[in-house]
Amino acid sequence: MSVLSRCSEPRVERGGFGWLLRAEWVKFRTVRGWVVTMAAAASVIVLLGLLSASGDHASCGSGSVEVVCPSPLVGPGGEAVDDKFFFVRRSLVGDGGITVRLVSMTGQIRKPDVTPGQRNVVSGVVPWAKAGVMIKESVRQGSVYAAVMMTGEHGVRMQHNFTHDVAGRPGGVSRRSPRWLRLTRVGDTLTGDESVDGVRWVQVGTVTLTGLPRTVQIGMFATSPGDLTVTQGDLGGSVAAARFTEVTGEFDRVELRGDVSGVWRDDDVGVTVAPDGSAHHPGRAGRSGGAFSVTGVGDIAPAVEGPTSERPLGGALVGLILVIVVAVMFVTAEYRHGLIRVTLLAGPCRGRMLAAKALVLGLVTFAVALPAVAVAFTVGGWILRGNGNAVLPVSPLTQVRIVVGMAALFALAAVLSLALGALLRRSVAAVVAAVAVIVVPHVLATTSVLPDGAAQWLLRLTPAAGFAAQQSIPQYAHVLGHYAPIAGFYPLPPWAGLVVLAGYTVLAFGVAVLRLRRRDA
Template structure:
């Protein structure tokens, strides 16, 4: 007679059986010297390529100090500022009567206003680059905007999108921007709070013009741009420093990480108002060609694709070696439930790969950072949580790619063929897209529909509509968010694993 166990006892026996199966698979893994060596090699190659693949020859100059916002974000904060001190609450109202510009100095000079050139009024918590601010402005081609603290941008309502009368009102740490078509009827553009705003702030007119950046077949072309705005007489309310306006260049007159002195701003004052010329930008620094002599965190992990490939080889061999040596039959005899065997193998190789990727990323980032800075390059700072996400994300890439290789090797019973597929669908698309070996359109689709989309989990750069640069895969921008790209890779691994489990149950060992 066969005894029927109560449900809980049967469940406990099932868990105990799977735990024994896990231990058996782990014992197999750690006792095969080649697999252990391969795992160590995956970590080492990730660190070494990151260490020596980023820092080129030592620069003959040190990069200028990169301004940082109160949240630690690297920013551009360069513009020409005509200002006075405002003590406490108050307001400034001024018309912007014209905005003109010049793009590309020298023989190729042409008249025109860069689309994100800015002319308006600003309240700033001191003159230190990176300090808090709020501004309302007219732009070259994007209408009236209100921006604050570098990353926040609000378009004016349609009624005042092309307005030339601007007003800023400060009340404590609340700053409100207005626009008007006639100087009599006002529409609120936006209100922002600037926590910790000092009692005495610098306020007045400003002009900035970022470089004109265009994508080319060889990357990107950078053309310096300068803007000139004329302002009518300013109407002031509140306690302002008496006397004349003071003009000052805030930051360097470059933009988007270039920090080159393409022009120095200036201003003139007359009975009719102010004429101000300026270049630069007030915006977050982003990656891509605008980054200049710098690296993002994900650049320091360029060796991860090689480490992942090595771990994929180990993952494929973890099952194909048993087929090649005829040992898979013994494995299934010891554990007839084949789906559980596959699950145990996936859990073991995934866990090993995760730890390998975690250690490799955690070691590569600080070492590569120190080397790059020693060669005169800067590292684009990110928040602590973002760095944790990149390190953990790299570990997850290692894990899921290894499980995908395991599943493919189970399906086709050949480790070499499984690794070839991994190269074709994971590594090759990543190299083609990030290395600018294909046009941007096909590169974008490769990083949407192939497992290579998973590398998006390493991305730290953010696309801002108000920051002009070349947002392409070759510039480090993935077409999918980090979580969505990783989900594409996970979907491939899940489908392959399900198909492998199905075939294991239907065919002979």
């Protein structure tokens, strides 16, 4: 029987895929060095992660006294949020709504001082400054809300519960070109509309806020996030800084509908209180007849800055290098000792033999990496929080995705390294090549070496894109942030990054199979 006919059979007594899997597994587990190195890789992931978390302490100042940092504010969906704004409100019972005309948005931005000792404050409004109308469960930070607003440079928006954002019509606002905003409640459904003349209305969006109480707070608000500036370092990398800003919205033609009770009340929601009891950068409001002026500082949005839950996974790089060494040796050792001829005689279908090696290696790596990553991630997170770090919370589903995704990264990287070993047939050359295409791009992109743009492209186009699997906090289009690899943000979504790594793995494996079929052992 020819080699070709034997390869085309689904199973043979000696040479079928099941038999090959068993043979490759026996090879792997009987080489003590490979087993020990895999165990060492798992230990490194755990020990370096826990060591890093143990040395990471944080505290916050309250005057001259250091206190434990407060836990991150949590929104309705369990995510970390910012909820700081000035609110001019009344109570609404049941259905109803509010209509206003916004006639202007003005503000101030603190810029770097030009003259020492002289504050450099300029007029202006940052892109995501907000002024508009809101219906909120209560003035408690993090509570359920929906709002229709005008922004500094992104037109009209309807946002709710911090993470959700719907765009209305673009444009700005001025006394010559005011914008009308309307927010209506019917049961748990809130509808946002906008108009340029108060006659012809365009719906911005509709949301359902489950569990919204019968009595809610309704009114006008203003808030303004910091002015973010990113500067490039002399040796590469970047440094981000946010400076104080505020925005003032001028409202008139205020109309309330429904069972509205009480008088207008002013609330500086989330204002920072200094040790002496005074408000730090407080908001304010004024009214004259039917016109209102509302000035606010802060933001109503997801929080994207702070310690993240994937921080204890820093030891994964060292563990991955050990896995790469084992993966390469799993195939190159047979060439070095001349055993590859025996392997090919036992399973003459070369592609099937290499596939069996890859499957065994991938499953073993996944099985080793999964518990190691889970322990480092979970226990390391407990240690970080115990050391006073205000770690940004993520959902249980996100936690599972990070752990499973990182284990998948290890498995894919191992198979890619195996393919490089089969192509190069030299252990040192294959290990160097695997480290160069998987580990080095990640190190260059996440340290102060490359400009942000170059770092992002590196993590889009190389196998290191797979490291996006560990990102816990997503990028939000309606939140201005330093979304760069050096700050822990990857240019691709987690699973897209793994797809890029998987694509390189499949390509390298396919080339390795072709070369194996065309070359002598």
